Amino acid sequence: MARSQQSWNKQENEKKKLKKKKDKEARKVERAANSASGSGFDNMIAYVDEYGNISSTPPDPAIKKTVVKAEDIEIGVRKKEAADAAEEFRTGIVTFFNDAKGFGFIKDLQTQESIFVHIGQLTEPVVENNKVTFKTERGPKGLNAVEVKVVR
Numbered sequence: 001m002a003r004s005q006q007s008w009n010k011q012e013n014e015k016k017k018l019k020k021k022k023d024k025e026a027r028k029v030e031r032a033a034n035s036a037s038g039s040g041f042d043n044m045i046a047y048v049d050e051y052g053n054i055s056s057t058p059p060d061p062a063i064k065k066t067v068v069k070a071e072d073i074e075i076g077v078r079k080k081e082a083a084d085a086a087e088e089f090r091t092g093i094v095t096f097f098n099d100a101k102g103f104g105f106i107k108d109l110q111t112q113e114s115i116f117v118h119i120g121q122l123t124e125p126v127v128e129n130n131k132v133t134f135k136t137e138r139g140p141k142g143l144n145a146v147e148v149k150v151v152r
Contacts, residue, residue, distance in 0.1 A: 091151065094130045106132060106145050117145040124150055 046054050050066070090108055092115065097104030102119035104126070115136060126132060126148065134145040 088135055089133045090136065091131065091133050092145075094126050094128050094132060097126055097128055099125075104128075106134060106148070113143070115143045115145045116141070117148055121146045122148050126150055 046056065047058050048054055049059060090110065092106040092108045094117075095105050095107045095114065097117075099119070104117050105114045106117050107114055115134075116139070117134070121134075121144070131151045132148050133151055134148040136143045137146050138144075
């Protein structure tokens, strides 16, 4: 007598697959019924008031609107006016200088910021607490002092 091709395990596995498939289809139908994506365009609209706040209500048409001319809008930062030659030189005090390593720092007396100085930018030797005049230029890591001269 030949054995049946359909064993009990195969039947159970087939039942599990069918149940899984039905559950998955039921979840799909439930998600489609409860989804908000088909609720309409009105729920997706947002309004921005004159202060830049987002709201779900449209603005009141009775409020007077301010008119802004396109020419009055400035994008970016205003350009600096050309500085005088006398203003290019700053004064400061050498707070740290290491002759062996060849660099130091100058504290600007006007802005109180610390500015890097390299030994190659010195016109004469300096030591700590010397009062100096210098120009600045933008380096890769910040301001650098150039043309450093000791004030006597």
